[in-house]
Amino acid sequence: MNDSTPAPRKLLLPLVVHLCLIAGVFVWAGSTFVVRYDRLWERPTFRNEPIEIRPLYDDPNVIDDENLSRVLWMLRPQLRNPQEKINHIDHALRMWGPTAMLDDPNSLTGLEMLEILLDQRKFRQSQGDSATSLLHRGKFGLLVRVQEGSSTSSHVDHTLAGLAEIGVPLDYPIVLDEGETTVSEMLRSAVENFSLNQLEYEWSTLAFAEYFEPTDGWYTQEGQEITFDLLAQRIMRQRLVQGVCRGNHRLFTLVMLLRIDEQSSLLSPEMRKEITLYLRDVTDRLIATQHPEGFWDQEWPGAEREGPPSSTGEKDLSIQTDRFLVTGHTLEWWAMAPEELLPPREVIVNAAQWLSAEIQELTPGELKANYTFLTHAGRALAMWRGKLPAEVTISPIILN
Amino acid sequence: MISLMPSETPVEDSAEQPKSPSLLPLLGERWAWGWPALLAVCLLSCCWLWLSFMPLAVGELWGQLAGRAQFPLLDGVPSGPELPASRLLFQSISTHFGLEGIATIEAILAMSSMLILFAACYRVHRQPLLAVTSVVVITGALTLVSAELQAASLGFLAFAVLLFVACDPAESRSQKKLICELVGVALAMALWVNASSTFLIGIIVLIGVSRGAGIVAWLQTRSLKTIWADQRLRHSIYLLEAGLLGTLCNERGISVFLDAQYLDWIWSPYATRLWQPLTINSPVGILLAILLLVTLGLFRLSRGKLNPELIVGWVILLLLTCLDQGALLWSVPLTVLLLQPLLAERLQVGFPAKETSADEEPRELTAADFRLTMISLLVVWVAFTFSPAGSRLLGGKPRTTAQIVSRSLPVRLGEFLRTSPRTGQIVHPAAWGDWLAHSGPGALPLFLGLSNLDRAPVTLFNDQNRILNATEGWEKTSEKYRVNTIVVPVEAPQEVLKKFTETGDWQHTYTDDLAIVYQRSTMIEAMSAEQGAKP
Numbered sequence: 044m045n046d047s048t049p050a051p052r053k054l055l056l057p058l059v060v061h062l063c064l065i066a067g068v069f070v071w072a073g074s075t076f077v078v079r080y081d082r083l084w085e086r087p088t089f090r091n092e093p094i095e096i097r098p099l100y101d102d103p104n105v106i107d108d109e110n111l112s113r114v115l116w117m118l119r120p121q122l123r124n125p126q127e128k129i130n131h132i133d134h135a136l137r138m139w140g141p142t143a144m145l146d147d148p149n150s151l152t153g154l155e156m157l158e159i160l161l162d163q164r165k166f167r168q169s170q171g172d173s174a175t176s177l178l179h180r181g182k183f184g185l186l187v188r189v190q191e192g193s194s195t196s197s198h199v200d201h202t203l204a205g206l207a208e209i210g211v212p213l214d215y216p217i218v219l220d221e222g223e224t225t226v227s228e229m230l231r232s233a234v235e236n237f238s239l240n241q242l243e244y245e246w247s248t249l250a251f252a253e254y255f256e257p258t259d260g261w262y263t264q265e266g267q268e269i270t271f272d273l274l275a276q277r278i279m280r281q282r283l284v285q286g287v288c289r290g291n292h293r294l295f296t297l298v299m300l301l302r303i304d305e306q307s308s309l310l311s312p313e314m315r316k317e318i319t320l321y322l323r324d325v326t327d328r329l330i331a332t333q334h335p336e337g338f339w340d341q342e343w344p345g346a347e348r349e350g351p352p353s354s355t356g357e358k359d360l361s362i363q364t365d366r367f368l369v370t371g372h373t374l375e376w377w378a379m380a381p382e383e384l385l386p387p388r389e390v391i392v393n394a395a396q397w398l399s400a401e402i403q404e405l406t407p408g409e410l411k412a413n414y415t416f417l418t419h420a421g422r423a424l425a426m427w428r429g430k431l432p433a434e435v436t437i438s439p440i441i442l443n
Numbered sequence: 444m445i446s447l448m449p450s451e452t453p454v455e456d457s458a459e460q461p462k463s464p465s466l467l468p469l470l471g472e473r474w475a476w477g478w479p480a481l482l483a484v485c486l487l488s489c490c491w492l493w494l495s496f497m498p499l500a501v502g503e504l505w506g507q508l509a510g511r512a513q514f515p516l517l518d519g520v521p522s523g524p525e526l527p528a529s530r531l532l533f534q535s536i537s538t539h540f541g542l543e544g545i546a547t548i549e550a551i552l553a554m555s556s557m558l559i560l561f562a563a564c565y566r567v568h569r570q571p572l573l574a575v576t577s578v579v580v581i582t583g584a585l586t587l588v589s590a591e592l593q594a595a596s597l598g599f600l601a602f603a604v605l606l607f608v609a610c611d612p613a614e615s616r617s618q619k620k621l622i623c624e625l626v627g628v629a630l631a632m633a634l635w636v637n638a639s640s641t642f643l644i645g646i647i648v649l650i651g652v653s654r655g656a657g658i659v660a661w662l663q664t665r666s667l668k669t670i671w672a673d674q675r676l677r678h679s680i681y682l683l684e685a686g687l688l689g690t691l692c693n694e695r696g697i698s699v700f701l702d703a704q705y706l707d708w709i710w711s712p713y714a715t716r717l718w719q720p721l722t723i724n725s726p727v728g729i730l731l732a733i734l735l736l737v738t739l740g741l742f743r744l745s746r747g748k749l750n751p752e753l754i755v756g757w758v759i760l761l762l763l764t765c766l767d768q769g770a771l772l773w774s775v776p777l778t779v780l781l782l783q784p785l786l787a788e789r790l791q792v793g794f795p796a797k798e799t800s801a802d803e804e805p806r807e808l809t810a811a812d813f814r815l816t817m818i819s820l821l822v823v824w825v826a827f828t829f830s831p832a833g834s835r836l837l838g839g840k841p842r843t844t845a846q847i848v849s850r851s852l853p854v855r856l857g858e859f860l861r862t863s864p865r866t867g868q869i870v871h872p873a874a875w876g877d878w879l880a881h882s883g884p885g886a887l888p889l890f891l892g893l894s895n896l897d898r899a900p901v902t903l904f905n906d907q908n909r910i911l912n913a914t915e916g917w918e919k920t921s922e923k924y925r926v927n928t929i930v931v932p933v934e935a936p937q938e939v940l941k942k943f944t945e946t947g948d949w950q951h952t953y954t955d956d957l958a959i960v961y962q963r964s965t966m967i968e969a970m971s972a973e974q975g976a977k978p
Contacts, residue, residue, distance in 0.1 A: 057677075058671050061680065061684070064684065068687065068697070071697050072697050072700060075696070075697050075698045075701070076698075076701060079698065079701060238900060238902045239519065239900070239902075240516075240900060240902035240903050240906060240923075241902065242919070242923060260519075263900070265900035265901055265902065266520065266521065266711060266713075266898065266900065267519045267520050267900050268519040268520070268521070269519060270519070273518055273519050276518070280924070280925055281922065281923065281925055282922065282925060285922050347969075348866060348969060348973070349866040349867060349927060349963075349965065349966045349969050349970070350963075350965030350966055350968050350969030350970075351965050352922070352965065353918070353922070353946075353948040353963060353964075353965060354918070354922065354948075
């Protein structure tokens, strides 16, 4: 110690300056941290009504009214059975929408299907008291159980994306045992639980695109910044045939991104171009691999530079199921795709006529076994007439 | 240092005695080195040779050289702190002089740090042998822990500068000296913050110095009023402020603290992935236990004066070493510097300068007085010529890459990946990621490396481990990332290796002493067909 005398007055000013300096540094550091921390927790603004994307084409050459009526009548939601698979109800709701009311006592109405999914009381009436509940609360809010038995959903965020596609607003009520909430909580929870590296991401992307206001991006809980460009890149990364339904849901989501981008800016011009080129390549492959009868199967991507994939990303299906699956899904995303991504019309006509004829040949047992895939086919055929299935007037001849 | 000059004394009998010109020294007595100085030079030369032949480590150096463009799965993950000083230095050296240039620069930086630490030790007690022994102990201890140079070499240099300033035994500083120290500290911190994310260590040292001075002032006066009047305390606070000011000289301003090593866990929950908690039965644990025992022994036995300004920083760094063994790089030099005065007092060694009285006639120096200086220079020259840098400069045979880099880096694997056609994502141990980014083909899509492991999303981190350990679902995971190439270390368990080949989907395509490569069979066939089709 050099100087043990009390601090002279002349040292007071430097002391105050130093204290101010230190306080200033702390405030600066704190504000920097808060700004960065806030950015981490910023989430996109939701729109209450999801963006409505309508089919683009109405071509009676693809399917005529009568055949369409027959097909749709066969695919009516005859799901008024005890412990009917939620997967079937989920798919049927997506196909028929919430307004569907079919003249068949064994068929569920759109509203009934919606209530089974979103009202726990109706869910228990349908599935029984002992069934695993579809909805539950997780760390970040309301979640849909996935692949935990027949009373749960088949894919991550499939239910949510389905609700978006059929136009369910975010303030639509959800009834739980512990009280009421809204679809908004389900979406919030999906955003918080989302990881770019999760196994299934197609439906999450679709739901986000439908419900988000235009956004520059947001952060996941893992600290990764997500943009729709990045999501599109991720969707295009996998081998063509890999992913759910032989990779077709990825293609559908890409098309929907392009369509939604026209109304609510999601993509950069470069990414839009990249997606378009990608889908154009897919279309060219489909043209080349279409069977003379009109269908496609798991071989739809044809030859790829890195050889055939080790697996096709789907459990082994029967030959017929495989054809229904690929052909129905393909017609579905083409029905939404801009003209530049479409094949010559005869390719679509051949596929649709094969599909229509084959569905009409199915026995009730086969219909039931393939129901989820067939809902895509039925929806696709209706959309090629410019309508959603619920908007199609079923011909009285068929009803009689 | 010696010149042939005619003697001023007139030669009386030139006919009888043969004429021999007298030698008069140009250099003063301080250049007439003794045995201790020669010994110190020998030990420092050994240190130089040791550092020159140390392999380049597995670490962030390769990440800095390669950039992060080759880790596509990290798109959207905030990048780590930009380190322009080390990036520019190493990238330009790598471009012009290759790996040998980097190894030489690393050795020079490490040696410079050791020389500064030597000077820091020497200024405490003026005992060259003890100072050089301390440097040897520091080098040896760090070598024992990791026989490789760290990429934090620029940071270590700045750390040595801070310790040099902190070890000043003078009770008071002149204005000029204080300004020099403030500028030096600010520059050191500015260099550090732009060179390595470990700069927080410097702040810890500076905070330690000011706290230490504050505690001493408090203990002596027990009065808050008088503490501020203590000149040494004020100087230490000025040093801290200069250090903080220097730290702000970076492109991210104060937010650089959010990415500082050991502080980033607040921000990024995965930052602690790179920490290696201390275990007592590891080399680091044993070394630290020995150091603590020696410290306790010296505290008990020695009456030497501790430098209070180092204690606070020392305690913090020891605690940090318990959380992460890597912090030993910083805690060992600080421990050695702290113990210096105690050790010097206990051993009673050293060769203090001879006290010369004012009326004593300066001794006339002869050529013989410079013999040891000459031998010292010879030793320095020999050490230089034997080092890779000297050997290269004198036309020697350049070393191979395998001789320059760490043995745990898969040198030949990079060669294989460059020549073998492949598509898709590659999965590999994270420790090799940055090296492969540097040594592999340009657009190699890598998974994760050590330079980004602290930020990688947990799902990505888990998926990498799932594939490398072939645990349940690894095939589906590999499809998710479009993985066509898997690199596993040769020491992977046999049952894991078997899983890669049992389905026939993957083929074993490459093995060397470190790595085994499996590639997707369908891709190999397609690539072979493509190669065959080319004219």
